[in-house]
Amino acid sequence: MNHRAIRAIYLFEMARTWRTLLQSIVSPVVSTSLYFVVFGAAIGSRINQVEGVSYGTFIVPGLIMLSVLTQSIANASFGIYFPKFSGTIYEILSAPISYFEIVLGYVGAAATKSIILGLIILATAGLFVPLHIHHPVWMLAFLVLTAVTFSLFGFIIGIWADGFEKLQMIPMLVVTPLTFLGGSFYSIDMLPPAWRTVALLNPVVYLISGFRWSFYEIADVSVSVSIGMTVAFLVICLVVIWWIFRTGYRLKN
Amino acid sequence: MVRPLPQPLLLSLAAIMSSIISVANLSKTYGSGFKALKNVNLDIKRGEIFALLGPNGAGKTTLISIICGIANPSQGRVLVGGEDIQTSYRKARSLIGLVPQELHTDAFESVWATVSFSRGLFGKPKNPDHIEKVLKDLSLWDKKDNKIITLSGGMKRRVMIAKALSHEPQILFLDEPTAGVDVELRKGMWEVVRGLQQSGVTIILTTHYIEEAEEMADRIGVINKGEIVLVEDKTTLMQKLGKKRLTLHLQNKVSSLPESLAHYELELCDDGATLVYDYDTQGERTGITSLLGDLRTAGVRFNDLDTTQSSLEDIFVDLVRTS
Numbered sequence: 001m002n003h004r005a006i007r008a009i010y011l012f013e014m015a016r017t018w019r020t021l022l023q024s025i026v027s028p029v030v031s032t033s034l035y036f037v038v039f040g041a042a043i044g045s046r047i048n049q050v051e052g053v054s055y056g057t058f059i060v061p062g063l064i065m066l067s068v069l070t071q072s073i074a075n076a077s078f079g080i081y082f083p084k085f086s087g088t089i090y091e092i093l094s095a096p097i098s099y100f101e102i103v104l105g106y107v108g109a110a111a112t113k114s115i116i117l118g119l120i121i122l123a124t125a126g127l128f129v130p131l132h133i134h135h136p137v138w139m140l141a142f143l144v145l146t147a148v149t150f151s152l153f154g155f156i157i158g159i160w161a162d163g164f165e166k167l168q169m170i171p172m173l174v175v176t177p178l179t180f181l182g183g184s185f186y187s188i189d190m191l192p193p194a195w196r197t198v199a200l201l202n203p204v205v206y207l208i209s210g211f212r213w214s215f216y217e218i219a220d221v222s223v224s225v226s227i228g229m230t231v232a233f234l235v236i237c238l239v240v241i242w243w244i245f246r247t248g249y250r251l252k253n
Numbered sequence: 254m255v256r257p258l259p260q261p262l263l264l265s266l267a268a269i270m271s272s273i274i275s276v277a278n279l280s281k282t283y284g285s286g287f288k289a290l291k292n293v294n295l296d297i298k299r300g301e302i303f304a305l306l307g308p309n310g311a312g313k314t315t316l317i318s319i320i321c322g323i324a325n326p327s328q329g330r331v332l333v334g335g336e337d338i339q340t341s342y343r344k345a346r347s348l349i350g351l352v353p354q355e356l357h358t359d360a361f362e363s364v365w366a367t368v369s370f371s372r373g374l375f376g377k378p379k380n381p382d383h384i385e386k387v388l389k390d391l392s393l394w395d396k397k398d399n400k401i402i403t404l405s406g407g408m409k410r411r412v413m414i415a416k417a418l419s420h421e422p423q424i425l426f427l428d429e430p431t432a433g434v435d436v437e438l439r440k441g442m443w444e445v446v447r448g449l450q451q452s453g454v455t456i457i458l459t460t461h462y463i464e465e466a467e468e469m470a471d472r473i474g475v476i477n478k479g480e481i482v483l484v485e486d487k488t489t490l491m492q493k494l495g496k497k498r499l500t501l502h503l504q505n506k507v508s509s510l511p512e513s514l515a516h517y518e519l520e521l522c523d524d525g526a527t528l529v530y531d532y533d534t535q536g537e538r539t540g541i542t543s544l545l546g547d548l549r550t551a552g553v554r555f556n557d558l559d560t561t562q563s564s565l566e567d568i569f570v571d572l573v574r575t576s
Contacts, residue, residue, distance in 0.1 A: 002343070008373030019361065087357030091416065094321040094351050095374045096343040253283060253324040 009105025062184030076154030350417030
């Protein structure tokens, strides 16, 4: 194992975060705070409690997941896309480093960043609404699992994308809608029965449901199903990445 | 009883021992069907400077990319330091430093950070003294804290060389190292390359500047349309293919030459003011003595003469044209 190479990639990617602090950390925190103002305070004040929890408190796990999902994808996709775009990927490909180590470096850094971000947003939310986390260990486990899974997904997008437009397309057109429709701002029990069935096809529902359970012990679907679905997505991403490196897809001629 | 090894096997073993890179039957066909390399065989000797010449699109960069792990071969085998580039890629790649043709740099990193990153990527422990030496050798020390984006093209090129040298490679690939570099810097870079060779590094360079190959290389390989056209010691190549040219500046212009001189295949230039005679330095006789005698007999007089050796460039152009 070339642990020095993993460390080099990891630290290089983390250094990019500190260099782009405004874009990486400050901007998601500001936008999440705005969600609290708009949904939590302005709209939430007119909504009764949801399953025994005030609306402002109810949306906290969903909001954290919203940021963790989008930032994991953005960080990891940009992290691997940019060397491809600038050409510096030649050095990674010619280094004595295995594909697994490359993924560990890039995905590890992207996941770290979104976990830090998730925790910052959690702390920010604590300023707006009272929070009580029933299962802190499970909360962290869901956070890490989601960050890693979606960083892997972002890595795939970064490899697949051959232009900045494609890099933005999947997060904008697929992930954001799925996240909004995944129960960030409501319990899927609030939907009409037909739409509830449709919502259950959305993988993000399971992530948010499991994460919310770790906070308040309320969930749309059972916790084991949530974990199972997330792990299943993780495995799919791993298989795709294994295939990418095996074939050299969009990396090697 | 130990039997002696057969002679051919001994010879091939000796070749493997002395060559640091061994390319055998290497072919590369791109997805589009374009054959970039056709059954290439090449051995690079330990410690030499090898210049790979070829016109644009000849396959130089493809060959380097495959050896370094950036492109996959379609067929064939490459050994680097005796290690297979596919099955033993870690050992093979850790011996190689690559400076690609294009200026690919991390624009927003500092020189120090990007060079240190390369060392880590190749699995070497931190060694600030070595990085300092590399940067000083390449006259980059005073720029070590500058962001790469603020550097000139020549400096960026040197940063890329510094990155390649950061992990103390035994082999250095320089793909068009002096493209877009001014004359003074180019000469400075030649000095660096010579210094590296003296420290035991094997250097493979591709170049468009024939004078660079002529100046630097121990051996020269010419590649054209994906095939190695020839590999030869530079001096042998120059002797073997080099022709000399005798130019005679005539006292009086002539419109045509007498029949008695026809077999010399002379060429009249400058409206009959100069006479050009090409001869082979390897031939038993150059024919100069008899030519001068015959000229006097024919009454053709000259007031000056000079000879020139054909350059590597002439040889190269001839080779590419005929291959």
